[in-house]
Amino acid sequence: xxxxxxxxxxxxxxxxxxxxxxxxxxxxxxxxxxxxxxxxxxxxxxxxxxxxxxxxxxxxxxxxxxxxxxxxxxxxxxxxxxxxxxxxxxxxxxxxxxxxxxxxxxxxxxxxxxxxxxxxxxxxxxxxxxxxxxxxxxxxxxxxxxxxxxxxxxxxxxxxxxxxxxxxxxxxxxxxxxxxxxxxxxxxxxxxxxxxxxxxxxxxxxxxxxxxxxxxxxxxxxxxxxxxxxxxxxxxxxxxxxxxxxxxxxxxxxxxxxxxxxxxxxxxxxxxxxxxxxxxxxxxxxxxxxxxxxxxxxxxxxxxxxxxxxxxxxxxxxxxxxxxxxxxxxxxxxxxxxxxxxxxxxxxxxxxxxxxxxxxxxxxxxxxxxxxxxxxxxxxxxxx
Amino acid sequence: xxxxxxxxxxxxxxxxxxxxxxxxxxxxxxxxxxxxxxxxxxxxxxxxxxxxxxxxxxxxxxxxxxxxxxxxxxxxxxxxxxxxxxxxxxxxxxxxxxxxxxxxxxxxxxxxxxxxxxxxxxxxxxxxxxxxxxxxxxxxxxxxxxxxxxxxxxxxxxxxxxxxxxxxxxxxxxxxxxxxxxxxxxxxxxxxxxxxxxxxxxxxxxxxxxxxxxxxxxxxxxxxxxxxxxxxxxxxxxxxxxxxxxxxxxxxxxxxxxxxxxxxxxxxxxxxxxxxxxxxxxxxxxxxxxxxxxxxxxxxxxxxxxxxxxxxxxxxxxxxxxxxxxxxxxxxxxxxxxxxxxxxxxxxxxxxxxxxxxxxxxxxxxxxxxxxxxxxxxxxx
Numbered sequence: 001x002x003x004x005x006x007x008x009x010x011x012x013x014x015x016x017x018x019x020x021x022x023x024x025x026x027x028x029x030x031x032x033x034x035x036x037x038x039x040x041x042x043x044x045x046x047x048x049x050x051x052x053x054x055x056x057x058x059x060x061x062x063x064x065x066x067x068x069x070x071x072x073x074x075x076x077x078x079x080x081x082x083x084x085x086x087x088x089x090x091x092x093x094x095x096x097x098x099x100x101x102x103x104x105x106x107x108x109x110x111x112x113x114x115x116x117x118x119x120x121x122x123x124x125x126x127x128x129x130x131x132x133x134x135x136x137x138x139x140x141x142x143x144x145x146x147x148x149x150x151x152x153x154x155x156x157x158x159x160x161x162x163x164x165x166x167x168x169x170x171x172x173x174x175x176x177x178x179x180x181x182x183x184x185x186x187x188x189x190x191x192x193x194x195x196x197x198x199x200x201x202x203x204x205x206x207x208x209x210x211x212x213x214x215x216x217x218x219x220x221x222x223x224x225x226x227x228x229x230x231x232x233x234x235x236x237x238x239x240x241x242x243x244x245x246x247x248x249x250x251x252x253x254x255x256x257x258x259x260x261x262x263x264x265x266x267x268x269x270x271x272x273x274x275x276x277x278x279x280x281x282x283x284x285x286x287x288x289x290x291x292x293x294x295x296x297x298x299x300x301x302x303x304x305x306x307x308x309x310x311x312x313x314x315x316x317x318x319x320x321x322x323x324x325x326x327x328x329x330x331x332x333x334x335x336x337x338x339x340x341x342x343x344x345x346x347x348x349x350x351x352x353x354x355x356x357x358x359x360x361x362x363x364x365x366x367x368x369x370x371x372x373x374x375x376x377x378x379x380x381x382x383x384x
Numbered sequence: 385x386x387x388x389x390x391x392x393x394x395x396x397x398x399x400x401x402x403x404x405x406x407x408x409x410x411x412x413x414x415x416x417x418x419x420x421x422x423x424x425x426x427x428x429x430x431x432x433x434x435x436x437x438x439x440x441x442x443x444x445x446x447x448x449x450x451x452x453x454x455x456x457x458x459x460x461x462x463x464x465x466x467x468x469x470x471x472x473x474x475x476x477x478x479x480x481x482x483x484x485x486x487x488x489x490x491x492x493x494x495x496x497x498x499x500x501x502x503x504x505x506x507x508x509x510x511x512x513x514x515x516x517x518x519x520x521x522x523x524x525x526x527x528x529x530x531x532x533x534x535x536x537x538x539x540x541x542x543x544x545x546x547x548x549x550x551x552x553x554x555x556x557x558x559x560x561x562x563x564x565x566x567x568x569x570x571x572x573x574x575x576x577x578x579x580x581x582x583x584x585x586x587x588x589x590x591x592x593x594x595x596x597x598x599x600x601x602x603x604x605x606x607x608x609x610x611x612x613x614x615x616x617x618x619x620x621x622x623x624x625x626x627x628x629x630x631x632x633x634x635x636x637x638x639x640x641x642x643x644x645x646x647x648x649x650x651x652x653x654x655x656x657x658x659x660x661x662x663x664x665x666x667x668x669x670x671x672x673x674x675x676x677x678x679x680x681x682x683x684x685x686x687x688x689x690x691x692x693x694x695x696x697x698x699x700x701x702x703x704x705x706x707x708x709x710x711x712x713x714x715x716x717x718x719x720x721x722x723x724x725x726x727x728x729x730x731x732x733x734x735x736x737x738x739x740x741x742x743x744x745x746x747x748x749x750x751x752x753x754x755x756x757x758x759x760x761x762x763x764x765x
Contacts (some may be wrong), residue, residue: 002683003690133743261763271479281760282753289704289756290762307387321672376671377664380644380652 002299003363008067015074016120018047027079029355036160037204038081045116049075049086053094058113063090065302068243069250076185076251080358083205083251086136087244088157092119092165099181099224106182107220111163120161122184122210123233130371132167133176133230137212139168145216146170146182151209156365158208160194162186165212165347166217167229179229183221192213193243201357202365208260225384238367238375239319242302243272245366246322249330249359250298252340253291256337256355260284263341263350280340285331294326317379324372386682388450395445396454399405402427403462411463415737416589420544422585425500431746433470434501439479440652444477449685452626457678460634461641464741467634468588469502472541472625476503476549479564479619483607491603496546499613504545506536506567506593507616508580514754517613518550521595522585523552523636530554531566535577536593540748543576543589550593556576559613566604573598584740585748613739621750622698624706625684626687628749632706632713635675637721639738640670646724663723670716677709700762707755713742 001332004012022043030037044050049071054060063066068090075083096108111117128135137150148168171178184191194209202228222234261284264275274280301318304310334356338345345352363369388396406427414421426693428434436455437442452751454472459467468536475687480489496503507608521534532552542548548567555561579593607615647663684701687693693701717739728735 001684003692265764275764278757281764282756285707285760285762287758288700289708291679292524292701292704293676293708296683297676300679300682303386317671318675321675324668325672325676362525370665373665373668374661379665380667380671381648 002295003072003228004066007061008070008196011061011067012070012074013101014047015049015071019044019078020075023075023082024078027082028348028351028354030081031194031201032203032348034198034203035039036206037082038160039092040079041085041117041118041160045114047116049234050089051093051112051115052115053090053097054109054112055097056110058109059115060093064173064306065134065183065239065243066299066306069247069302069360071299072247072250072348073254077255077283078251079204080248080252080362081202081242084202084205084250085157085160087118087231087240088121088161089117089239091121091240091244094240095181095223096183097164099236101234102222102280104220117163118161119163119165120157121237122152122155122164123237124152124154124167125150129154129170130368132233133179134167134177135167137166139170139180139182139217141170141219142216144219146219146222147213148182148184148190148212148217150212153209154212154365155208155240156205158198158210158335159206163369164210165223166212167233168212170229171227176230177227179233180226181229181232182217183223184215184217188215188217197343198342200360201354202361215351234316236360241323241366242298242305242319244323245362246294246298246301246319246326249327249362250291250294252355252362253287253294253326253330253333256334257284257287257291259350259355260287260337260340267341272282274340283336283340287336290329291333294322294329298322298326319370320367320375323366327363329361331356334359386679386686392448392451392454395447396458397450398431398457398751399433399455402431403458403466407459407466408462411466411730411734411737413462413481414465415584416586418581418586419464420541420589421687422468422500422544425469425544428470428490429501429688434473435477436470437474438481438493442481442493444481445635449622449626449688453630453681453685456626456630457634457681459635460631461565461638464631464635464638464738464745465585465587468585469541469544471623471631472505472545473503475505475620475623475627478548478565478623479549479615480606481718482619483564483615488603488606492547495568500519500547501539503595503619504539504541504548506539506542506548506550508536508538510537510592514751516616517556517562519551519553519562521550521552523554523563523565523600525554526599530602530605531594532565532573532598532600534595536595538580538590539593541589541591542591543579545589548593549606550595551616553732555610561610562612562616563609564612564615565605565664567595567598567600568607571598571600576605583743584737585744593713598674615764618695622702624689624755625681625688625702627706628745629677629681629684629702629705629709632709632745633674633681635738635742635745636670636674636677638712639717639735639742640667640674640695641739642734643667643670643720644724658762665718666723666746670719671715673712677705677712680708681705696762696765700759703750703759703762705751707752707759710742710745710752712737713745717742 052063139146523530
C-alpha cells in the first residue's frame, strides 16, 4: 500500500514472481554452499535487473531510486544474498550515469548493454572501515594512466564482478579531499583477489579482498575528476543506502514476518494454534508495526530523492535514518521470528535462522548503524 | 511519496503560527491550573479550525485526513493538550457530516454557534473502556423521545461541550444493540460529573457525564437505531491517525526540538555535552523514532485520502500509526528528560510536562493493547 506508478507496480509484480519461482527454491542451498549463484545472475541479467538504471538505448529503464528499492526488497524477501549483486552492480552504474561525463557514459555504457555484467563498489580497507576518509590505497598519475597500489577488504561481489568502482588516494589533499573514484576492469595486470571471507550470513554473496600491485588504470576511467571521489561517495554513494541496505533489510523483515505469521497459524500447542495466544499475537503485531514503519520511512525517503525538491542536507539524514532503522528492525523481527518458531526456528530446516544471520550483516555493511547515527546527530546539532 | 498540496501547506503554516504565538506561551499555565483554555477556543474558531472536518458547504475547511494530521501535529508540537478539543469536535462533526441528515446537521451547527462550539465524543464508561461493545448507558424509546440513563467516563472536552455524541444501548447485548444520539448539555437531567485529576493532559476538560432520565428527541438519533457500532468502526476508529497518532508525534517532535536546543546551548556555554557520543546517539535514535512515526502517519493519511485500499488494510495502518506513534512519544519524551537530567525532571521544564502528556496517548483513543489486538487479527485473518 505505497502509491507506486504503473511502471513501478509492473516491475514489482514481475520481480515478485521471479523471486518466488527462481530465487526462493535456491535460497537455502546458496546459504549452505556459500557459492555465488551464477544461475540467478543469468536470470537477473535476462530479466534486465542488472542494468535498470541505464538509459533505454543501453537496455535499461532509467530506473529511479524507488524502482530500485522495489526490486531489491522483493528479491531480499527470499534471498538477500542474491539481491546484493543487483545492488552492487547498480551502485557502480548509478554513479556512472549521474556522476560521469558524457564522454565516459559513451565509453562505458555500451559495456553494460548486454545486461549480464556484474559490478562491485570498492571502498573499505583493512584499517579504514568506518573511517573511510583516511583510506590509503594510492593511485599515482603516470602518463595516460594512474598506477594503483593497495589493499581493499570486505568487498561485496568481489572476484565475480566484471567492473569495480574503486576509491583511492590520488592527491596530496588531506583525507577526504585527496580521494578519487575509478572504474577498474577485472583482468588487468596487477589486480588480483585475496582472501574470501567466511561469514555468518549473507552467504553466497562473496566478500573478498582486492589487491592492487602497480595496476595501471586509464585516466579516462577516473569519475568525477581528481579529488572528486569523496563528493561521489557522499552525493551518490550515501544515498544508495536507501535501495541498498535499507531495502535489503526491509525485504528480510517482511520475509521473516510472513513466515512467522504463517507458522503461528499452523503450529498447535495446548490444543490450539499458537496464533490464538495473545502473547504471540502481540509479538506479531509489534513485528508488523516496525516493518510498516520501516517501509513508510524507506519509501518516503526514496520518493524525496526522486523528486529532488528537498535539499541534500534534509535527504542525507533521512536516508541514514532509513538504513539504521530498517536494519535494526530486520534484526529484531528475525530474532522474534526464530523465537516464535522455537526449537524448529533454530534449525536449518526452517528459513528464519538464515534470515536472522543475514539481518546481522546489514546492520554492519553499507555504513554501520553507528556511522548512520553520527550522520543523523550531526545534522540535528548542526556540527560539521 | 508524500507530497503536500498548496492548501495543505497553507493550513499547516497558519496553524504553526498560531501554535507558536498563541498556544505555546500558555502551555505551562494550563498545565498548572488544569483550566480548560477558552482562549484557544477563540483562536481556533476565528481560524475555522473547529469546523475543519466539515464540508465547505457547511462552513468547514473540507479538510482531508492529511490536513487534519498537519493541524494536530503542529498544535501538539507546541502543547499536546492543545489539539484535543479540535479532535473531539472534529470527530463529532465528521460523524455528523457523514451520517446525519442535512436537517440534523444544520440544526446542530446552529446550536453550536450559541456557546463554546465544542463537542465531545462520549463512548467510554466506567466499566467498559476497551470493551466498549458492552456499554450499558441505556436509551429507552418513549413517544417522540428516548429516555437516557447511565454515565460516561473519561470524556475529553466534556466539561465545556455544548453537544455530546453519546453511544447508548437501545437494543440487546453486544455491538448490535448500540445507537448514537446527540445530547445537548442543557438537557434536563444531564450533569457534568467529576473532573478527573490526571498526571498530564491538563486543560482537556476530561469529566464524567451523568444521564439521569434525560429526555432526548428521536430527531437526535444519528443514523439508524442499533447501527451505532458501524459509525464507530467505519468512521470514528479511522480518526485515530490524526487524533492520537498526530498528537503523540507532534508532542515527540516538540520534545526533540526542546532537547536539541538545550544541548546546543550547553555547548555554546562551554559545556562539552554535545561531544559525548552517548548523547549524540540518543538524539539520533529519538530523531529516527519521530521520523518513522511521521512517515507511517503521513502514509496512512495519504492512503486514506486516495480511497484505494481495502478497509482492512487501512484499519491496520491506522492501528499501527496510533500505537507506534504513542510508544514513540513515550520513549522520546522520557529520553528527553534523561538528557536534560535533573533540570528536565523539574516542573517548569516543558520536557517533564511532555513526558506526562505522552503517557496519556498510549491509553486514550483505544489503548495500545487494543490496537495490537486489531493489527494482529488483521495480520492473521
